[in-house]
Amino acid sequence: xxxxxxxxxxxxxxxxxxxxxxxxxxxxxxxxxxxxxxxxxxxxxxxxxxxxxxxxxxxxxxxxxxxxxxxxxxxxxxxxxxxxxxxxxxxxxxxxxxxxxxxxxxxxxxxxxxxxxxxxxxxxxxxxxxxxxxxxxxxxxxxxxxxxxxxxxxxxxxxxxxxxxxxxxxxxxxxxxxxxxxxxxxxxxxxxxxxxxxxxxxxxxxxxxxxxxxxxxxxxxxxxxxxxxxxxxxxxxxxxxxxxxxxxxx
Amino acid sequence: xxxxxxxxxxxxxxxxxxxxxxxxxxxxxxxxxxxxxxxxxxxxxxxxxxxxxxxxxxxxxxxxxxxxxxxxxxxxxxxxxxxxxxxxxxxxxxxxxxxxxxxxxxxxxxxxxxxxxxxxxxxxxxxxxxxxxxxxxxxxxxxxxxxxxxxxxxxxxxxxxxxxxxxxxxxxxxxxxxxxxxxxxxxxxxxxxxxxxxxxxxxxxxxxxxxxxxxxxxxxxxxxxxxxxxxxxxxxxxxxxxxxxxxxxxxxxxxxxxxxxxxxxxxxxxxxxxxxxxxxxxxxxxxxxxxxxxxxxxxxxxxxxxxxxxxxxxxxxxxxxxxxxxxxxxxxxxx
Numbered sequence: 001x002x003x004x005x006x007x008x009x010x011x012x013x014x015x016x017x018x019x020x021x022x023x024x025x026x027x028x029x030x031x032x033x034x035x036x037x038x039x040x041x042x043x044x045x046x047x048x049x050x051x052x053x054x055x056x057x058x059x060x061x062x063x064x065x066x067x068x069x070x071x072x073x074x075x076x077x078x079x080x081x082x083x084x085x086x087x088x089x090x091x092x093x094x095x096x097x098x099x100x101x102x103x104x105x106x107x108x109x110x111x112x113x114x115x116x117x118x119x120x121x122x123x124x125x126x127x128x129x130x131x132x133x134x135x136x137x138x139x140x141x142x143x144x145x146x147x148x149x150x151x152x153x154x155x156x157x158x159x160x161x162x163x164x165x166x167x168x169x170x171x172x173x174x175x176x177x178x179x180x181x182x183x184x185x186x187x188x189x190x191x192x193x194x195x196x197x198x199x200x201x202x203x204x205x206x207x208x209x210x211x212x213x214x215x216x217x218x219x220x221x222x223x224x225x226x227x228x229x230x231x232x233x234x235x236x237x238x239x240x241x242x243x244x245x246x247x248x249x250x
Numbered sequence: 251x252x253x254x255x256x257x258x259x260x261x262x263x264x265x266x267x268x269x270x271x272x273x274x275x276x277x278x279x280x281x282x283x284x285x286x287x288x289x290x291x292x293x294x295x296x297x298x299x300x301x302x303x304x305x306x307x308x309x310x311x312x313x314x315x316x317x318x319x320x321x322x323x324x325x326x327x328x329x330x331x332x333x334x335x336x337x338x339x340x341x342x343x344x345x346x347x348x349x350x351x352x353x354x355x356x357x358x359x360x361x362x363x364x365x366x367x368x369x370x371x372x373x374x375x376x377x378x379x380x381x382x383x384x385x386x387x388x389x390x391x392x393x394x395x396x397x398x399x400x401x402x403x404x405x406x407x408x409x410x411x412x413x414x415x416x417x418x419x420x421x422x423x424x425x426x427x428x429x430x431x432x433x434x435x436x437x438x439x440x441x442x443x444x445x446x447x448x449x450x451x452x453x454x455x456x457x458x459x460x461x462x463x464x465x466x467x468x469x470x471x472x473x474x475x476x477x478x479x480x481x482x483x484x485x486x487x488x489x490x491x492x493x494x495x496x497x498x499x500x501x502x503x504x505x506x507x508x509x510x511x512x513x514x515x516x517x518x519x520x521x522x523x524x525x526x527x528x529x530x531x532x533x534x535x536x537x538x539x540x541x542x543x544x545x546x547x548x549x550x551x552x553x554x555x556x557x558x559x560x561x562x563x564x565x566x567x568x569x570x571x572x573x574x575x576x577x578x579x580x581x582x583x584x585x
Contacts, residue, residue, distance in 0.1 A: 055446075055450065075449050075450060076449050076451075076452045076453055076454045077452075077454075079449075079451055079452035080452040087450075091444060091447045091450070092444070092447065093444050093447065094443070094444075095443055096443065100436075104437070104439075104440045104451075105447075105451045107437065108451045108452035108453055109452070112433055113433065113434040113437065113457070113458060113461065114434070115432060115433060116428060116432045116434055117432065118432060119431040120431060120432055120435065120436040121431075
């Protein structure tokens with residue numbers, strides 16, 4: 001079982017004026033490993049994803065993706081290099097069909113902006129990747145539906161499908177289970193399980209049952225700092241974590 | 251018959267009517283008016299590419315129109331007619347160059363700042379032609395010879411000018427139709443819909459927006475070229491922000507996000523203007539035509555939020571008795 005490290009963040013720090021949102025966080029994501037990051041609201045989890053994906057620049061630290069130092073790379077460049085992310089709040093193209101959402105995402109890998117004569121929906125690369133991604137995320141039946149009219153759970157699935165359509169190696173998923181019912185959660189966790197062998201996955205999630213069910217490693221953040229990191233059993237039994245986050249009785 | 255086919259047939263019929271119009275009416279006033287409207291329709295289409303298709307609200311489109319017009323006059327010699335073959339690309343190219351420069355700077359801003367910066371650049375161009383001897387100052391300059399193409403395309407003839415403008419309008423419409431269907435066009439649509447997601451997915455959006463801005467400038471320059479050739483005269487008012495505003499009203503009136511909306515809007519705006527200016531109908535009051543035009547536009551925007559192209563949907567739902575008006579028309583070609 002290979003577990004090469006695909007993404008490595010070292011000493012990642014982000015300050016907003018005097019406030020340190022993320023403080024010297026180091027994290028490693030390996031293939032075939034689902035790494036969950038948990039923490040209270042405002043712990044800096046989403047900011048960490050934004051920093052790793054390049055949406056906001058680091059104040060300090062380095063990010064390494066597939067062996068390259070990408071600290072100074074722009075967000076699109078990191079995405080092209082194999083880093084996919086989903087968003088905490090739905091960030092889809094609401095006016096497009098489900099298929100076109102996935103197809104446009106897949107188009108990132110075959111942009112050819114100068115190719116003006118070929119209709120985009122005849123571009124074989126992106127249409128194929130879009131179907132594939134929609135299928136994996138379980139959206140086959142709603143391909144023609146307008147994305148904005150999907151149920152909340154389906155929108156979350158679409159978030160993941162759009163991520164997969166670009167063929168990423170590393171997935172940064174920001175609360176994919178937020179607002180989902182039990183059945184939808186189960187389906188999403190199955191999908192994460194299926195993705196695990198080929199991807200390095202970072203999962204930010206509030207649903208503790210789900211996290212302890214699927215995670216291989218868990219990192220706990222409080223106030224921008226990592227207070228513990230280990231396998232689910234270690235985290236469950238860590239007194240520090242209980243005190244800071246899980247609360248007594250968990 | 252699918253909706254898409256219906257729309258295509260509607261557009262084809264519309265162009266056929268325009269083709270036949272000179273023989274239906276034949277009066278020189280009508281031909282001149284429709285020529286002018288077709289030129290404004292090209293201008294509106296150029297802005298639609300930015301506002302409706304990319305989500306960039308440009309408030310300086312008149313600068314590209316005016317630069318195309320001035321280039322057409324300044325580049326033509328005084329000894330004989332220039333060839334359309336080089337004068338037209340040169341005029342559109344001059345406008346595109348200015349658009350490239352303006353776009354490369356203004357696209358670093360967003361939202362209301364983008365609107366203001368594009369307006370500022372347009373005003374700069376306006377005052378350069380207004381206050382320097384370069385373009386004859388406030389008096390403007392005359393075009394001595396209209397450009398020609400061999401012997402068979404002499405734009406001095408109003409009917410030839412009409413047909414050439416129609417040709418350019420159909421060409422622009424067709425070009426933008428193909429462009430918006432392409433991967434480039436879909437990327438622009440994605441930028442309009444959700445630029446954050448485009449960046450996160452791996453699209454460097456800036457070059458896309460800059461390319462759209464430059465193409466839009468070139469098309470506005472083409473419209474300006476036609477306008478200068480039709481009138482045989484240019485003055486600084488062609489770069490006035492009023493014209494940028496009028497183009498925005500045209501595309502909003504017609505329906506944002508639809509190419510045919512830009513054409514519909516240009517025709518509706520110009521014909522309404524003619525109507526309210528008509529002394530035969532309004533007598534003395536025709537001097538206050540702005541008032542009537544403004545009221546109609548306010549009513550249209552209030553009752554037709556998706557523009558004139560949304561009118562069939564509104565009527566259909568009224569007839570069906572539901573009384574529900576689709577809040578937001580979804581963009582075409584989603585799949």
